[in-house]
Amino acid sequence: MNRTVPQKQLPKLLVVDDSADIRDSLCQYLIRSGLDAVAAASADEARAELRAEQISLIILDLMMPGEDGLSFCRALMSGAGGARVPVIMLTALHSDANKIRGLDLGADDYVTKPFNPRELLSRIHAVLRRGSLARPGPATERRRFAGILHDPQAQVVHLPDGAEVGLTSGENRLLEALLDHPGGVLSRDDIARLISRKGGTTTMRAADNCIFRLRRKLGDNARAPRILLTDWGGGYRIVDDVRPDL
Structure with missing residues (x-):
């Protein structure tokens, strides 16, 4: 008997930008990249989409006619629009003051125009990942990569030679996110957030040290890594042969 396998619902992103070229091309790129996306040309249209759709993340232009992105973000963070939705600010303004204003209001990240779509996509995944990590409940999916088995519930990795190596909570969260x-690519800033204790802060140096320790536990060569790779744009990524442990 044939059984229908339920399709996993894709995260739905809301692109809010008064430029039709930017919002339409960005929506198309996100859909081609395996996400779902809808567009809005103003804060009012964005509110209508939030009422109609279950939005996972908002990409919000800072400079819009009428109600600007900062005002809309302020309303979102106040709870006026319902449940808290993560926000990535998107703007042509490069000043640190505007970046700080957006982040102080509660925006999760900030990207300046012109932007590299692949970088924006990486930041989107990082914000969505942080949201999933914030949800209660331990990770349970065992996965294999580069001949290694990761058991997130037990917080261990099983190496190809049969050795079992324990992970700290921060290392376990980091490996799960990768x-x-x-x-x-996971940025150093993302890593710092992942490994920090609740309510605390972690330095970039601590993030790099966590990567160093995780490489050592995976049996990876820090001088010529083949598993946990350095991205020279400022982050780290893991090999792409990841599969579930069946």
Whole structure:
């Protein structure tokens, strides 16, 4: 008997930008990249989409006629629009003051125009990943990569030679996040957030040290890594041969 396998619902993104060229081309790129996306040309249209759709993340232009992105973001963070939705600010303004204003209001990230779509996609995945990590419940999916088995519930990796190596909570969260998006870049800032204790802060140096320790535990050569790779744009990624342990 044939059984229909339920399709996993894709994260739906809302692109809010008064430029039709930007919002339409960005929506098309996101859909080609395996996400779902809808567009809005103004804050009012964005509110209508939020009422009609279950939005996972908003890409919000800062400079819009009428109600600008900062005002709309302020309303979102106040709870006026319902449940909290992550926000990535998108703007042509490069000043640190505007970046700080957006982040102080509660925006999750900030990208300046012109932007590299692949970089924006990586940041989108990072914000979505942080949201999933914030949800309660331990990770349970065991996965294999580069001949290694990761058991996130037990917080261990099983190496190809049969050795079992324990992970700290931060290392376990970091490895889980890297395996969620094989080949995708995790920035040092993302890593710092992942390994920090609740309510605390972590330095970039601590993030790099966590990468160093995780490489050592995976049996990876820090001088010529083949598993946990350095992205010279400022982050790290894991090999892309990740698969579930069946």
